[in-house]
Amino acid sequence: MKIAIYGANGYQGRLVLAEATRRGLDVVLVGRDGTRLRGAATAAGLSDADVRPAALDGRDALVAAFREADAVINCAGPFTPTGAAVVRAAIAAGRHYVDTAGEQPYIKEVFDTFGAEAEAAGVTVVPAANDACVPGDLIAGLLAERLGPLEEIAGTHVITGGGGPSRGSLRSVIESMDIIKAGGLVYDDGDWHVGLPARHTSIVLPGGSAAIPVAKFPLPEVVTIPRHVQVRHVEGLVEAALSARLSIPIDPEIIAGLPEGPTEEARRTQRFTYVIDAVAADGRRARGVVEGPDTYGTTAVIAVESARRLVTDPAKPGVLAPAQAYDPVGFLGSLLPHGIRWTIEEGMSGS
Ligand SMILES: NC(=O)c1ccc[n+]([C@@H]2O[C@H](COP(=O)([O-])OP(=O)(O)OC[C@H]3O[C@@H](n4cnc5c(N)ncnc54)[C@H](OP(=O)(O)O)[C@@H]3O)[C@@H](O)[C@H]2O)c1
Known part of the structure; x- marks a missing residue:
C-alpha cells in the first residue's frame, strides 16, 4: 500500500x-x-x-x-x-x-x-x-448505542506535560482565533451555533475527587458527532486555564522563533485524557474515557x-x-499497543 x-x-x-x-x-x-x-x-x-x-x-x-x-x-x-x-x-x-x-x-x-x-x-x-477527534467520535457512537437517543454529549480534553504545542499548532490557533474566543460551535436542536453558553463549567476527571474548571472550546468532535448520533446538544470543553491561554494571540514573529515542536523526550512526558459524558433522553448517564501519551505521536x-x-x-x-x-471497537482496539486505553462506564456523571 x-x-x-x-x-x-x-x-x-x-x-x-x-x-x-x-x-x-x-x-x-x-x-x-x-x-x-x-x-x-x-x-x-x-x-x-x-x-x-x-x-x-x-x-x-x-x-x-x-x-x-x-x-x-x-x-x-x-x-x-x-x-x-x-x-x-x-x-x-x-x-x-x-x-x-x-x-x-x-x-x-x-x-x-x-x-x-x-x-x-x-x-x-x-x-x-x-489524537482526539477519532477516539472521541468513536466513543460517542458507542455511548449512543448503549443509551439510545441522547439529550447531551459534553466532550472534555485535558492534557498534561509534553512541552507545549508545535509552531504549526500555534499558527492554527491564530487562524482559529475568532472561533476560539467565541468558545467554538455548540450543536443544539439540529444545528451548530456560535455564542450559546456552555452547560458545564467544571468536571470531575476519572479518578479525581475535586471538580476542575472548564470552558467552551472549538473541539472537532462537536462537528462530527451529530452526523451519526441522535443528540440534542453537543459541546466541547477544555481546562479553563488552557482556553484562557489560547485566547491570547501570539505574534507570528514570536512563533517563528520558537522550537518547531516538542522534543521526543518532552512528548514522552505528556498524558491526555479525553472524556465524553453522555446523558440519555431519559436521564441515564454514561462516560467514555480515552487516555494515552504523546498527542503528536498518537x-x-x-x-x-x-x-x-x-x-x-x-x-x-x-x-x-x-x-x-x-x-469503533476494532479501531480503538488497534490503539492499545500504543498505550491508548479506552473505557465506558454507565451511571457516571462528571459534573
Ligand atoms: N489534535 C489536533 O487537532 C492536531 C494534532 C496534531 C497536529 N495538528 C495540526 O497539524 C498541522 C501541522 O502541524 P505541524 O506542527 O506539523 O506544522 P509545521 O511543522 O509548521 O508544518 C506545516 C506543514 O504544512 C506545510 N504548509 C503550510 N502552509 C502551506 C501552504 N500554504 N502550501 C503548502 N504547504 C504548506 C508546510 O510546508 P513548508 O515547510 O513548505 O512551509 C509544512 O510541511 C497544524 O494545523 C496542527 O494544528 C492538529
Missing part, C-alpha cells in the same frame, strides 16, 4: 512519515518545497523515496502526485487557508483522504462543501483524523491507521465522521 503525505516535511508530517514507514507502507512525499521534502525523506532513512513537489495552486501536479498512492494524508496546516485545495485534488485523483486538522471551522467546511463531490468520485474523506498513529483502513476496508464514499467510516 502506498500513502501520499502532503506536508510530509512538517513536524506532524515527519511523524506520520515515520509511522507509515514503521508499518512497512510505501510513501510519496508531497508538498510545496522539493528541497525540504527531500531533506525529510533523507532524515527518515528514505533517500530513494518518491518526492513530488506540488504547491496548492498547482492542481495538475497535486492530482498526479496523489494518483501515485492509494490514499492521501494531509498534514499541512493551518488548514483553514490551505486544506480545501488538497481535499479537492485528492477527490479529483480518486483517492481516499484523511487529515490531521483540529480547526473546527475548516472541518465543518469540508463536510459542508465536499460531500456530493466525494460521493460522485467514489472517494471517502475523513477530516480531523487526529495523531501519527491514528492518521496512518485511518488512511490504511479506508484502503483495506473501504467505507461508503462521501465526507464521513470517524464512526461512519470505521468499526
Whole structure:
C-alpha cells in the first residue's frame, strides 16, 4: 500500500512519515518545497523515496502526485487557508483522504462543501483524523448505542506535560482565533451555533475527587458527532486555564522563533485524557474515557491507521465522521499497543 503525505516535511508530517514507514507502507512525499521534502525523506532513512513537489495552486501536479498512492494524508496546516485545495485534488485523483486538522471551522467546511463531490468520485474523506477527534467520535457512537437517543454529549480534553504545542499548532490557533474566543460551535436542536453558553463549567476527571474548571472550546468532535448520533446538544470543553491561554494571540514573529515542536523526550512526558459524558433522553448517564501519551505521536498513529483502513476496508464514499467510516471497537482496539486505553462506564456523571 502506498500513502501520499502532503506536508510530509512538517513536524506532524515527519511523524506520520515515520509511522507509515514503521508499518512497512510505501510513501510519496508531497508538498510545496522539493528541497525540504527531500531533506525529510533523507532524515527518515528514505533517500530513494518518491518526492513530488506540488504547491496548492498547482492542481495538475497535486492530482498526479496523489494518483501515485492509494490514499492521501494531509498534514499541512493551518488548514483553514490551505486544506480545501488538497481535499479537492485528492477527490479529483480518486483517492481516499484523511487529515490531521483540529480547526473546527475548516472541518465543518469540508463536510459542508465536499460531500456530493466525494460521493460522485467514489472517494471517502475523513477530516480531523487526529489524537482526539477519532477516539472521541468513536466513543460517542458507542455511548449512543448503549443509551439510545441522547439529550447531551459534553466532550472534555485535558492534557498534561509534553512541552507545549508545535509552531504549526500555534499558527492554527491564530487562524482559529475568532472561533476560539467565541468558545467554538455548540450543536443544539439540529444545528451548530456560535455564542450559546456552555452547560458545564467544571468536571470531575476519572479518578479525581475535586471538580476542575472548564470552558467552551472549538473541539472537532462537536462537528462530527451529530452526523451519526441522535443528540440534542453537543459541546466541547477544555481546562479553563488552557482556553484562557489560547485566547491570547501570539505574534507570528514570536512563533517563528520558537522550537518547531516538542522534543521526543518532552512528548514522552505528556498524558491526555479525553472524556465524553453522555446523558440519555431519559436521564441515564454514561462516560467514555480515552487516555494515552504523546498527542503528536498518537495523531501519527491514528492518521496512518485511518488512511490504511479506508484502503483495506473501504467505507461508503462521501465526507464521513470517524464512526461512519470505521468499526469503533476494532479501531480503538488497534490503539492499545500504543498505550491508548479506552473505557465506558454507565451511571457516571462528571459534573
Ligand atoms: N489534535 C489536533 O487537532 C492536531 C494534532 C496534531 C497536529 N495538528 C495540526 O497539524 C498541522 C501541522 O502541524 P505541524 O506542527 O506539523 O506544522 P509545521 O511543522 O509548521 O508544518 C506545516 C506543514 O504544512 C506545510 N504548509 C503550510 N502552509 C502551506 C501552504 N500554504 N502550501 C503548502 N504547504 C504548506 C508546510 O510546508 P513548508 O515547510 O513548505 O512551509 C509544512 O510541511 C497544524 O494545523 C496542527 O494544528 C492538529
